[in-house]
Amino acid sequence: MSVPRQEFESRMARARAEMARAGMDGLVVTDPVGFYYFTGEKASPGRPAAFVLPAAGEPALVNWSGPDMFARLYRRPGNPSVADRRIYPEVPFDREPATDWGLRDILAERGLHAARLGIELGNEPRLGLGLADLDRLRGELPGIRWVDASPVIWACRMIKSEWEIEQLRQACAIGSRAWGQCLESLDEGVTQRAVQQRIMALYAELGADLDSGPPVALGATGPGGAFRRGDILYLDGGCSVNGYKMDITRRAVFGAPSARQQGEHDGMWEILFQVMEKIRPGVTTASVFEYSQSLLARTGWTNYSDHPAKRIGHGIGLVNEPPYINAFDTHVFQEGMSITPEPKIETHEGLLNAEEHVIVRAQGCEIISGSLDWRLHTISL
Numbered sequence: 001m002s003v004p005r006q007e008f009e010s011r012m013a014r015a016r017a018e019m020a021r022a023g024m025d026g027l028v029v030t031d032p033v034g035f036y037y038f039t040g041e042k043a044s045p046g047r048p049a050a051f052v053l054p055a056a057g058e059p060a061l062v063n064w065s066g067p068d069m070f071a072r073l074y075r076r077p078g079n080p081s082v083a084d085r086r087i088y089p090e091v092p093f094d095r096e097p098a099t100d101w102g103l104r105d106i107l108a109e110r111g112l113h114a115a116r117l118g119i120e121l122g123n124e125p126r127l128g129l130g131l132a133d134l135d136r137l138r139g140e141l142p143g144i145r146w147v148d149a150s151p152v153i154w155a156c157r158m159i160k161s162e163w164e165i166e167q168l169r170q171a172c173a174i175g176s177r178a179w180g181q182c183l184e185s186l187d188e189g190v191t192q193r194a195v196q197q198r199i200m201a202l203y204a205e206l207g208a209d210l211d212s213g214p215p216v217a218l219g220a221t222g223p224g225g226a227f228r229r230g231d232i233l234y235l236d237g238g239c240s241v242n243g244y245k246m247d248i249t250r251r252a253v254f255g256a257p258s259a260r261q262q263g264e265h266d267g268m269w270e271i272l273f274q275v276m277e278k279i280r281p282g283v284t285t286a287s288v289f290e291y292s293q294s295l296l297a298r299t300g301w302t303n304y305s306d307h308p309a310k311r312i313g314h315g316i317g318l319v320n321e322p323p324y325i326n327a328f329d330t331h332v333f334q335e336g337m338s339i340t341p342e343p344k345i346e347t348h349e350g351l352l353n354a355e356e357h358v359i360v361r362a363q364g365c366e367i368i369s370g371s372l373d374w375r376l377h378t379i380s381l
Contacts, residue, residue, distance in 0.1 A: 003040045003242065007163050008081040011038060011156055012053060018152040019055055025115035027053040027149055028103065030128030033318050034120070034153055036243060039081050041067055047091050048101050048129055051082070054110045060084035062102045064091065098132035104140050113141050118149030124321075125153060154322055158315055159336040165359055167244035168317070168338055169368045171208065172357050175238035175246040176370025178202035179215070183252050183372075186233075186379050192217045192225040195233065208239035219349055229255040229381060232349040238357075243318045247340040248369045249355040252377035264301065264347055265354075265376040271295045272354035275312070275341050276365045279358065285329040288313075292325075292343045304344035304351065313341035316357070333360050 015038075019027055029035055029051040032043035039061055043049035050062040061082045068087055071078050079085075086102035093099075107113060119134075120127045127134065138146065160168070182198045196214040203212050216236040222228040232253045238246025253261055275292045289305075292312045296303045305312055308327030315321045316338050323331035325341060333339070342355035356374070358365040 005080050014156050015053055018155045022152055024118045025055050026112050026117045028117055028119045031120050031125035032128055034125050041079055052106050057110055058084055060106045062086045065089050098136035103137055114143035116145045118147055118152055121148040122150040160338050167242045171239055171241040171244055171246040172368050172370040174206045174208045176372035178206055180372045183377055188228055188254055188381050189226050192220050203239045212239035227254050245316055247316050248357050249353055250372055252379055254379045255381045268352050268354040269374050271343050279333055280364045281333055281335045283333050285323045285325045285331050286327055289325050289327055302346040304346055312343045316340050335360055335362055
């Protein structure tokens with residue numbers, strides 16, 4: 001399924017509104033994830049790509065020749081999101097130590113040679129150009145004032161459209177179904193790797209993105225990573241649909257659980273649900289972190305978040321992203337955010353982070369985690 005054209009138009013309109021608030025004349029996006037977000041095209045590793053959005057006028061993109069070649073030879077529809085496409089043949093296409101991939105002409109043609117432009121200069125998202133290439137561009141267009149584009153990019157990406165939310169919902173539906181079918185097939189002696197292989201096969205069968213990575217699968221104490229009686233299988237992560245990622249945790253014990261195992265599991269999900277009650281528009285991420293810390297302090301369990309930077313949740317879309325639920329994050333929850341709250345403790349079996357995938361709505365959290373129940377599953381032996 002391709003991204004609808006109106007989705008790109010909405011993203012560009014929002015970016016322009018954020019650029020106006022930030023006093024930017026244009027935006028240059030080189031991070032591969034940001035490039036995909038604004039164009040619908042995936043950048044190829046080692047081949048720079050860029051999206052240029054002026055405050056007014058037509059956008060443009062820079063990419064290598066492969067996508068257009070495959071579209072032409074295999075009669076696939078072209079990308080409708082950006083008409084002005086500057087295509088370079090391959091890497092490297094000259095012997096210069098620093099390369100102009102086509103950005104100089106795009107910026108000059110749009111009268112941006114003396115503008116205030118945003119590009120990825122912060123911690124995240126990351127610059128997708130080599131520093132030598134950026135230095136060359138700065139030298140050839142010395143009148144440009146470069147500023148960090150991150151505030152504009154995250155203002156767009158943190159708030160999900162209903163189309164994006166539907167992709168996340170489908171990913172959760174497919175992933176939770178795959179996990180459930182896998183759990184039904186397990187027996188003592190299965191290895192962590194075999195669990196991942198079964199789930200990956202189910203992802204493909206059920207319609208997830210083929211490049212969905214395997215979930216985290218841990219907890220085996222037997223030789224060769226095999227599960228035995230009393231072990232708890234820990235699953236974390238999930239598949240993706242159109243690049244949008246599921247992220248939940250589920251746990252299953254081989255044989256009947258002990259009273260401690262059952263109590264820790266149920267207790268942590270109860271804490272998670274209390275934390276989720278606090279997540280609503282206008283509430284700060286830091287205050288939710290502190291509330292979670294206060295709940296865990298009453299339990300006597302070993303809290304993973306023994307430092308204020310150790311977060312108990314994060315935003316998620318195409319990647320793990322802001323906001324981050326820790327003591328230092330300065331964001332406020334907003335309607336349309338996709339969040340995975342996950343308070344964490346350390347147990348005898350390993351990490352226990354109760355985690356659900358939620359959408360922030362006007363009245364609180366909408367859980368979209370899928371059909372697989374949160375309760376501690378039992379693998380009958």
